Amino acid sequence: MADNPVLDAIRERRSIRRYTGEPLTRDEVIAILDAGRWAPSGLNNQPWRFLVIGPDDKRKTGLAECTKYAHIVRECDTLVLVFLKRDKMYHQMKDHQGVGACLQNMLLAAHSLGLGGVWLGEIINQEAQVLDVLGLSGEEYELQVALAFGRHDQRGASSRLELKDILIEDY
Numbered sequence: 523m524a525d526n527p528v529l530d531a532i533r534e535r536r537s538i539r540r541y542t543g544e545p546l547t548r549d550e551v552i553a554i555l556d557a558g559r560w561a562p563s564g565l566n567n568q569p570w571r572f573l574v575i576g577p578d579d580k581r582k583t584g585l586a587e588c589t590k591y592a593h594i595v596r597e598c599d600t601l602v603l604v605f606l607k608r609d610k611m612y613h614q615m616k617d618h619q620g621v622g623a624c625l626q627n628m629l630l631a632a633h634s635l636g637l638g639g640v641w642l643g644e645i646i647n648q649e650a651q652v653l654d655v656l657g658l659s660g661e662e663y664e665l666q667v668a669l670a671f672g673r674h675d676q677r678g679a680s681s682r683l684e685l686k687d688i689l690i691e692d693y
């Protein structure tokens with residue numbers, strides 16, 4: 523289907539792990555967060571919470587130590603930590619599905635603004651360490667991801683299975 527900016531963005535977005543170092547503007551970061559805010563959620567419960575780590579935030583060094591993708595955390599401009607707020611959750615699976623939609627919205631928003639981003643899921647293996655660096659309580663928040671954003675210095679190159687290979691029945 524031609525000339526559909528949403529479909530184009532979905533098709534063309536790739537994970538970007540190298541950045542130029544040129545800063546993002548506050549408006550760009552807000553636009554990304556806003557895209558996350560508008561994601562669908564079960565019962566519209568919006569259980570996600572965001573914590574933004576800008577380039578000069580001293581906590582960035584400690585966060586880099588929480589993941590084997592430390593180089594991405596160090597080199598990105600802005601890191602968005604996304605949590606589920608436990609007292610806003612109503613269903614484990616549906617709340618996690620909702621946050622996935624929220625994260626994809628943010629990655630697509632960044633792409634649409636000409637920015638690069640990547641979903642750093644590995645960091646959740648060190649959730650306790652992340653909570654400690656941020657001074658947050660694990661009773662209140664469940665870590666979902668760190669999204670790294672910056673101006674891209676590479677092109678992504680992933681591919682996908684063909685539609686026929688993921689259809690359970692012919693269509």
Ligand SMILES: Cc1cc2nc3c(=O)[nH]c(=O)nc-3n(C[C@H](O)[C@H](O)[C@H](O)COP(=O)(O)O)c2cc1C
Nearest residue numbers: 535536537539591640641642643644645678679680
């Ligand atoms: C749940 C999840 C966890 C991910 N964790 C990481 C990660 O820790 N580090 C990383 O570099 N990329 C991570 N990614 C990005 C994937 O590697 C990437 O989306 C996939 O290889 C497809 O490439 P593309 O995003 O460029 O299309 C993650 C993606 C998802 C959805």
